[in-house]
Each structure stands twice: as structure tokens, then as C-alpha cells.
Amino acid sequence: MSISFRRKLFIFFVFVFLAVGTGVVYYSQGFRIDLSSFKIQKTGAIYVETSPRDVQIFLNQKEYRNNSGVLQRGTLLSDVLPKKYRLILKKDGFYDYEKNVEVFPSQVIRILNALLVPQKIEKENALEEIKGDLLVDRLPTRETITQDTTKNIFYLYPANTVASNLTSKIASFLKLKITRINFFPGETDKFIVQTSKGIYGVDLKQQKASPLIEGEIENFTFTDKNLYAVKIQKGKTTVTAREIVIYDLVLNKSITQEKLAAENKVADLKTSSDLLALLFENGALWLYKFSDRTFLQIAHSAKQASFSPDNAKIVFQDKDGKVFVYLLSDDIISLETFKNNSLRVKITDALKIEKIFFSDDSSHFIVVYPKQIYLAELTRHEPNNQFFIGDKKGSVLYSPKENKIYFIENSSLEAIGLNFSE
Numbered sequence: 001m002s003i004s005f006r007r008k009l010f011i012f013f014v015f016v017f018l019a020v021g022t023g024v025v026y027y028s029q030g031f032r033i034d035l036s037s038f039k040i041q042k043t044g045a046i047y048v049e050t051s052p053r054d055v056q057i058f059l060n061q062k063e064y065r066n067n068s069g070v071l072q073r074g075t076l077l078s079d080v081l082p083k084k085y086r087l088i089l090k091k092d093g094f095y096d097y098e099k100n101v102e103v104f105p106s107q108v109i110r111i112l113n114a115l116l117v118p119q120k121i122e123k124e125n126a127l128e129e130i131k132g133d134l135l136v137d138r139l140p141t142r143e144t145i146t147q148d149t150t151k152n153i154f155y156l157y158p159a160n161t162v163a164s165n166l167t168s169k170i171a172s173f174l175k176l177k178i179t180r181i182n183f184f185p186g187e188t189d190k191f192i193v194q195t196s197k198g199i200y201g202v203d204l205k206q207q208k209a210s211p212l213i214e215g216e217i218e219n220f221t222f223t224d225k226n227l228y229a230v231k232i233q234k235g236k237t238t239v240t241a242r243e244i245v246i247y248d249l250v251l252n253k254s255i256t257q258e259k260l261a262a263e264n265k266v267a268d269l270k271t272s273s274d275l276l277a278l279l280f281e282n283g284a285l286w287l288y289k290f291s292d293r294t295f296l297q298i299a300h301s302a303k304q305a306s307f308s309p310d311n312a313k314i315v316f317q318d319k320d321g322k323v324f325v326y327l328l329s330d331d332i333i334s335l336e337t338f339k340n341n342s343l344r345v346k347i348t349d350a351l352k353i354e355k356i357f358f359s360d361d362s363s364h365f366i367v368v369y370p371k372q373i374y375l376a377e378l379t380r381h382e383p384n385n386q387f388f389i390g391d392k393k394g395s396v397l398y399s400p401k402e403n404k405i406y407f408i409e410n411s412s413l414e415a416i417g418l419n420f421s422e
Contacts, residue, residue, distance in 0.1 A: 042105040044082055048089070049074035050097075050114045051421040056090040076108075091116050094420075100382050112334045113363035117375060117387035118420055126406060127413035131155045131163060135397035135406055135413075137182045144413065145181060154181045157413075158188070166191075170202055174209040185224040185249065192222060199229060199247075213245050213254070221269040225250055228276055230266040242266070244276065244288065258293060268304070272311040275328070279305050285316055298326050298342070304355065308362035309400055313378075315358060315365065321351035323365075325378060334363070335380055346384050347376055355396065359418060360403045368396045373405060375418070390416050 048057060053068040057075060067075045080103045089097040094116040101109050132146035132155050142159040145166065156166040167178055176195035184190035184201060191202045198214040213220075213229050220229035227247040232239050242260035247253070260266070265281040276288040285299035298316075299305075305316035312329045323345045330338050337343060347353065347367060355368040359375065366389075367374045373389040373396065394408030405416045 041082055043079045044103040044105055045080055045108045046077040046101060046103060046111065047074055047108050048111045048114060050089055050116065052091065052116060055116060058088040058090065059085050087111065089114055089116060094118055095387050097385055098383065110333060113361060115364060115377065121390060121416055123390060123414045123416055125412055126415045127157055130408055130411050130413050133394060133408065135395045135408060138397060138399055138406060139183055139188065140399065140401050141188065143183065143188050145183065169204060173207045174200060174202065194220065199227065212247050219266050219269050221271050223271060228269060228271055230269065258288065270305055270307055272307040277305050277307065277314060283319055306357040308358040309360055310362040313362065315356060317353060317356055323347050323350055323356060345378060348386055357398060360400045366398055366405060
């Protein structure tokens with residue numbers, strides 16, 4: 001072997017070494033050849049978390065291994081070329097979950113809270129021979145309050161016993177017109193009762209009524225600890241004053257009073273850990289912050305609103321049907337949005353929505369139409385998956401503690417559980 005040949009062979013191997021070494025370095029840094037364009041591009045990744053976890057994962061019809069399990073919540077699809085994809089999650093007996101995703105170099109696209117819904121959801125009978133047309137309140141221990149809105153009669157259904165006329169029982173010792181009854185927090189025989197003269201705490205066993213907030217009440221809501229009410233004063237023909245009254249149900253005393261504009265009626269109240277949402281009849285939606293007693297308007301033509309269970313968001317629907325979510329804290333991971341910003345959520349047949357509120361995971365909505373119930377997701381990635389849950393005829397009540405939807409159907413109380421991962 002001549003010196004010239006050996007020199008050429010050496011140069012060849014050096015070239016091969018440099019080429020292979022460079023390729024290995026580029027490969028280790030995430031560069032791949034896109035065979036559709038024959039370009040070298042840096043890859044990205046997609047991280048997927050699903051419920052249930054044992055699903056099949058497809059990206060543009062190519063199946064990827066699902067690595068989620070007991071010790072790992074999700075699956076990372078790595079070395080994905082930067083372009084648009086169709087992500088599909090499948091599980092036997094469940095609706096397919098589909099999502100359009102666009103991958104960018106050196107970035108991880110997160111698909112979190114991907115919920116697969118069973119194609120067949122069984123109803124369960126909760127109560128037979130229900131009186132009334134409106135579901136008012138229900139406890140996890142099965143006690144239920146309904147109302148006949150035509151006759152303004154409230155009925156109590158204790159667990160495993162027959163119904164009773166709750167209005168008559170309370171009226172036997174509280175001689176006032178009753179307009180609303182709810183269970184007192186944590187109690188089965190005590191109630192919060194709105195009357196023509198104020199809000200009372202009622203003990204049915206002791207047949208005792210104690211005033212909580214006296215005066216004419218326009219609207220109220222409550223938590224386990226506090227009662228929040230809008231109290232009004234009237235002149236001869238109009239309301240002359242409105243104020244927020246907060247009553248401590250543990251200490252049994254009024255703790256805060258805040259003046260409101262007298263001219264606008266409060267149509268609904270909702271509360272979270274540090275906020276009170278006031279929905280006025282004219283569509284204005286204001287947030288009152290308890291800690292610093294400040295007001296912030298977040299909508300001008302809303303017709304309904306509801307806080308998320310994690311107290312990080314509030315969903316509201318405008319009178320034109322559009323649905324928005326206002327962020328009360330930063331959500332960079334799943335929604336890529338900062339606090340005090342609103343996201344538009346596209347919901348099918350939005351103008352027909354009767355009610356919309358968050359489910360217990362704060363990432364999905366229960367959407368109630370005149371005859372059907374759907375579950376929709378909160379996401380920035382299209383499409384917004386919306387799954388059929390069941391048909392309904394009467395009023396709907398959601399129990400976050402049970403994660404169940406209750407509704408009256410053919411004089412029976414039916415329930416649909418939403419724990420699909422169990």
C-alpha cells in the first residue's frame with residue numbers, strides 16, 4: 001500500500017468521522033431530516049395527559065407508545081418535526097378525542113386535561129315520585145329540596161324517607177312569605193330561608209327561626225362559612241339604596257357592608273375564595289374583592305356567570321350567546337394566558353344554552369341545552385371537543401362534591417356521574 005493511497009484513506013476516514021460525528025451531534029440536539037421536504041429541521045415535542053390514562057395515541061395516524069401510568073401522569077412525544085398535526089386519542093367504548101396541534105422547533109406543546117367520554121353513560125335513579133318542577137338543593141347524603149314554582153311550595157326529601165311539605169313546616173312557626181330555601185351548610189335539618197322580611201336560619205327540629213340579615217333581600221349566595229346578600233331599601237316606587245351584606249355563619253354576626261349603585265338590580269350572585277361576582281340586570285358583571293374592598297367590571301352584556309372550583313377562573317356568557325373565560329390567576333401551562341385576560345370559548349349552538357358552569361376539574365364545562373346536556377373543554381387548541389352526556393327534560397342541578405348531574409325526568413330524580421376515569 002503506497003504512501004499516497006494511505007494518505008487518501010486517512011483523509012477519507014477523517015471525513016467520515018467528521019460527517020458522522022457532526023450528524024450525531026445534530027441528532028442529539030434534536031435535528032432530523034424531513035423526508036417530505038428533504039430539509040434538516042430542529043424538532044419539538046408534544047406532551048399529553050389524558051383521563052383515563054390507558055388510551056391509544058395517534059399523531060397523523062401514526063401510533064405512539066403511551067407511557068403514562070401509576071408513576072407517570074402523561075406521555076411525551078419527542079422528536080416531532082415542526083409542522084401541523086392531527087392528534088387523536090382512542091379507547092374502546094369512548095368517543096375519540098381529536099385536537100389540531102402545531103409543533104415548533106425546541107418547544108413542547110402541552111395537551112393537558114384531555115378527557116375521553118364514554119359513548120354510553122348510564123343514568124341512575126336517585127328518587128322516585130318527585131314533587132315540584134325545580135331542583136333547588138341536594139346534599140351528598142341524598143337529602144334534596146325541590147320547588148313547585150307554580151304554587152311556590154318547597155318540598156324536602158330526607159334520605160330514605162318520604163317527602164314533606166317544607167314550606168308548611170317552616171310556616172307553622174315562621175309567619176312570613178317564603179321565597180327561597182336552601183340547606184344550611186353541613187346540616188340536614190337546618191335551612192337558610194329567604195322571606196319578605198329578610199334571611200333566617202331555621203332549625204326544623206327545634207322549630208326555631210333566627211334572623212341572619214333583616215330587611216328586603218334582592219339576591220343572596222353562601223359558602224360553608226359566610227352568607228352574602230344584596231339588601232335593598234325602597235321608596236314609594238323605586239329602590240333608593242343597595243348594599244352588600246356579608247354575614248359570618250360561624251360567628252353569627254354581620255362582618256361587612258358595602259354600598260352599591262341604587263339604580264341597577266342584581267340578578268345573580270356567585271362567590272369564590274376572595275371574590276363576589278355581581279351580575280346586574282343590565283348585563284354588567286362586576287367582581288368585588290373582599291380583601292381590599294375594590295370593584296372591577298369584567299363584562300358589559302353578560303346573562304350568566306359561574307366561578308371554577310379552583311377559584312382561578314370565571315366563565316360568563318354574553319346576551320349574544322358568546323362564551324368567555326376570565327382568568328383570575330396566571331395559567332401559563334395549560335392556557336398560556338395571564339390573569340385579568342378573557343378567552344373566547346367556542347361552544348356549539350351557544351344561543352340555545354340554558355346554563356353553563358365548570359365541572360369539578362375546572363377544565364371542562366357542563367353545558368345545558370333545553371333537551372340535552374353536553375360536556376365541553378376549556379382549551380386554546382381547536383377543535384373544542386364537546387361530548388353528549390344525556391337527554392333531559394326538567395331542571396338541572398350539579399353537585400361538585402359528588403361530580404354528578406341531577407335532573408327531574410318523568411317525576412323521578414335521575415343522576416349522571418361524570419367520574420369517567422374510575
